[in-house]
Amino acid sequence: AEIITDEALIKEEDVAITLTHFGYIKRVPAEIYESQHRGGRGISGMSTRDEDYAEHVLITSTHDMLLFFTDRGRVYKLKAYEIPESSRIGRGTAVVNLLQLQPDEGIQTMIPIHDPEEGGYLFFATEMGQVKRTELTEFRNIHKGGIIAIALNEGDSLINVIRTWGDDEILLVTAQG
Numbered sequence: 001a002e003i004i005t006d007e008a009l010i011k012e013e014d015v016a017i018t019l020t021h022f023g024y025i026k027r028v029p030a031e032i033y034e035s036q037h038r039g040g041r042g043i044s045g046m047s048t049r050d051e052d053y054a055e056h057v058l059i060t061s062t063h064d065m066l067l068f069f070t071d072r073g074r075v076y077k078l079k080a081y082e083i084p085e086s087s088r089i090g091r092g093t094a095v096v097n098l099l100q101l102q103p104d105e106g107i108q109t110m111i112p113i114h115d116p117e118e119g120g121y122l123f124f125a126t127e128m129g130q131v132k133r134t135e136l137t138e139f140r141n142i143h144k145g146g147i148i149a150i151a152l153n154e155g156d157s158l159i160n161v162i163r164t165w166g167d168d169e170i171l172l173v174t175a176q177g
Contacts (some may be wrong), residue, residue, distance in 0.1 A: 001046050008082045010062045017083060019056040019095065019110060025090030027083040059114035067111045067139060068099060071157040073126075075149040076100070077142040080112070100145050109161050121164045121173045124149065125172060128156040133164070 014030035060066065062081040069075050078101045086095045093109060111122070116136055124132040132150050147155070150158060164170070 021055045022052045024092040026086035069161045073150040073152045074146040076146040
């Protein structure tokens with residue numbers, strides 16, 4: 001007997017994932033955002049509450065894994081197809097309904113991963129200037145409650161995480177320039 005996984009039933013397609021400042025996330029087919037020619041008027045990407053705005057937007061595949069890194073140094077994961085599909089102008093779903101975030105924990109960045117075995121690293125930077133590079137393969141097994149990606153000192157918070165390949169140059173700039 002062949003076992004059929006949920007993923008086998010999900011059509012693999014490119015999707016746009018949007019996460020707003022106030023923590024609403026949605027998935028829409030990427031083709032909705034087809035290219036515009038010169039002089040085009042643009043297209044509204046979403047409707048938001050007053051003062052909310054799209055903070056992270058990325059294009060990925062429905063079968064790719066998304067890593068969500070929080071200001072508290074934790075990482076959570078979801079498959080892109082696990083993010084509810086929404087209309088182009090819909091607000092989306094509160095990310096706290098999809099991830100078991102700690103109280104007062106906010107998403108700092110999302111990184112799409114096609115295959116954790118493809119190599120590379122994740123580079124971390126904190127508010128107090130701590131940096132760290134970890135092999136991507138270390139993030140294969142993340143349970144629902146998330147795991148600690150970087151241990152933070154008292155009062156520090158994770159600013160950003162980027163994917164690197166080991167020979168990239170990274171430039172860090174302070175708030176004072």
